[in-house]
Amino acid sequence: MTDLRYEDLAPIAPAPRFRPAAPPQLDHEPGFLALMTGAAAKNPLVAIPKTAFDEPYRRLRFLHLVFHGVSDPEAIKHVLLDNAANYRRPGLVRRVFRPMIGESLLNAEGESWKGQRRLMARAFAPHAVAAFAPLFAERARATADRWADRWAAADSDCVDVAEAATRTTLEVIDQALFSGQSELSFEETASHVREFLSGSVEVRLGLLLGLEALDGGPAQRRARWARRILIDRMSAFIHRRADEPDPPEDFITRLYTGFLKERPRAEAIQLTLDNAMTFFVAGHETTANAVAWALYLLSRDRQAQQWAHEEAAEAWASGAGPAEVLSRLPYLKMVWEETLRLYPPVHRIDREAIEDDEVCGHPVRKGETVTIWPWVLHRHRALWEEPDLFNPENFDPEAKAQHHRYQYIPFGAGPRICIGMGFAEAEGLILLSHWLARFHFRPVVGHTVAPCADVALRPQGGLPLIVEPAR
Numbered sequence: 525m526t527d528l529r530y531e532d533l534a535p536i537a538p539a540p541r542f543r544p545a546a547p548p549q550l551d552h553e554p555g556f557l558a559l560m561t562g563a564a565a566k567n568p569l570v571a572i573p574k575t576a577f578d579e580p581y582r583r584l585r586f587l588h589l590v591f592h593g594v595s596d597p598e599a600i601k602h603v604l605l606d607n608a609a610n611y612r613r614p615g616l617v618r619r620v621f622r623p624m625i626g627e628s629l630l631n632a633e634g635e636s637w638k639g640q641r642r643l644m645a646r647a648f649a650p651h652a653v654a655a656f657a658p659l660f661a662e663r664a665r666a667t668a669d670r671w672a673d674r675w676a677a678a679d680s681d682c683v684d685v686a687e688a689a690t691r692t693t694l695e696v697i698d699q700a701l702f703s704g705q706s707e708l709s710f711e712e713t714a715s716h717v718r719e720f721l722s723g724s725v726e727v728r729l730g731l732l733l734g735l736e737a738l739d740g741g742p743a744q745r746r747a748r749w750a751r752r753i754l755i756d757r758m759s760a761f762i763h764r765r766a767d768e769p770d771p772p773e774d775f776i777t778r779l780y781t782g783f784l785k786e787r788p789r790a791e792a793i794q795l796t797l798d799n800a801m802t803f804f805v806a807g808h809e810t811t812a813n814a815v816a817w818a819l820y821l822l823s824r825d826r827q828a829q830q831w832a833h834e835e836a837a838e839a840w841a842s843g844a845g846p847a848e849v850l851s852r853l854p855y856l857k858m859v860w861e862e863t864l865r866l867y868p869p870v871h872r873i874d875r876e877a878i879e880d881d882e883v884c885g886h887p888v889r890k891g892e893t894v895t896i897w898p899w900v901l902h903r904h905r906a907l908w909e910e911p912d913l914f915n916p917e918n919f920d921p922e923a924k925a926q927h928h929r930y931q932y933i934p935f936g937a938g939p940r941i942c943i944g945m946g947f948a949e950a951e952g953l954i955l956l957s958h959w960l961a962r963f964h965f966r967p968v969v970g971h972t973v974a975p976c977a978d979v980a981l982r983p984q985g986g987l988p989l990i991v992e993p994a995r
């Protein structure tokens with residue numbers, strides 16, 4: 525462990541805590557038309573009423589659909605853990621994602637889910653994640669070198685850190701899981717992933733009525749086209765891999781050979797493809813957004829950035845290997861956790877009741893949806909002091925010990941907790957610490973930051989920051 529503790533770092537000057545960008549909370553419950561047609565259809569964060577951040581429970585009706593919005597940690601524990609067997613991903617959500625990810629881990633239920641999760645667990649165990657640390661460090665360095673070259677050439681000091689983080693995490697996932705052989709480069713795929721994610725989940729009447737195939741605005745047409753291109757490219761890679769006599773011993777090979785033990789070849793190929801798409805998208809977009817949001821928060825809080833910089837510079841200068849550096853970043857870890865509180869990349873988690881149940885004293889009928897919004901839970905006024913301010917000390921070990929385990933769930937909870945949690949945290953901390961050790965991040969005057977929630981919570985229109993070498 526490092527001797528440097530954030531309490532010992534010299535304060536710059538007391539400054540009021542920073543209030544990060546968030547849409548205003550509404551004074552009223554938005555009506556059906558506002559939800560279907562306005563900005564809310566594309567970005568549901570703009571349609572959340574104030575009461576949601578005060579109450580443990582809200583019941584909502586949308587056409588024939590009933591939603592139980594829950595922000596009570598005990599009730600969340602009940603749904604995600606204690607009575608998890610009575611809940612599954614809603615049919616609507618599974619239908620939306622099936623054309624892209626089929627019956628992969630993220631979309632599967634029952635025995636199929638259990639078998640897949642067992643097969644994949646080893647690839648994300650702590651020792652496997654530690655083995656990826658040098659790769660995270662190498663890609664962090666490559667991105668940082670590009671920034672340094674641009675700076676030296678006096679080309680530009682303004683960097684879209686959301687785009688840079690996406691490029692870096694995409695390179696990492698391709699190398700870590702596919703041995704760099706998928707040929708899905710950032711240039712060719714990033715815009716397709718974005719179009720797929722934003723077009724697929726827009727709230728539309730056809731979607732709610734189960735008629736999504738008939739329901740195609742321009743965004744949905746672009747999403748379908750983007751999906752086709754991504755699947756075609758990934759499918760070519762999986763077929764090449766299945767035919768290879770001596771393939772690399774990586775995630776994809778282990779999945780394919782694992783599936784082949786129990787299924788015919790065509791099915792094994794299809795399920796490997798479904799999972800390759802799942803891990804390709806889920807494995808880079810979420811982490812990239814978390815890293816970008818962390819840089820945004822630090823760019824607005826000089827004190828926190830100074831502490832994170834000093835800690836990171838010392839950790840990397842110590843000569844420790846990348847996996848060991850991770851244990852030398854206690855302050856940055858608090859910043860990371862606070863970032864995921866304020867900007868949880870997965871901003872909502874839905875479950876459909878298989879049989880009647882009860883949450884927060886309210887009946888939940890079979891087929892109805894319990895909806896848990898980390899965005900709301902993490903800013904709930906009954907659970908957090910000054911919930912809308914950036915305060916890494918919320919995750920000081922003493923403060924953390926006071927939290928209910930289920931008041932903070934950026935990676936979900938229970939049996940379906942994110943399988944990539946350790947991977948994401950190690951990657952996020954290595955990218956951030958490497959960049960913070962070498963650079964200073966400042967806001968771009970005149971740029972308005974706005975969170976937008978489609979599948980992932982991302983900064984709308986990117987996140988430009990001034991990036992200059994740290995002195």
Ligand code: HEM
Binds near residue numbers: 631641806934
């Ligand atoms: C900061 C980054 C990440 C966040 C915030 C995040 C968040 C989440 C959440 C909340 C869930 C649970 C959803 C639910 O219960 O309905 C989940 C599931 C999942 N995540 Fe992540 N994730 C991140 C990174 C990753 C990475 C790096 C990977 C893969 C390399 C990954 C792969 C998955 C998969 C496959 C599932 C489905 C697990 C299952 O159903 O058994 N995620 N993630």
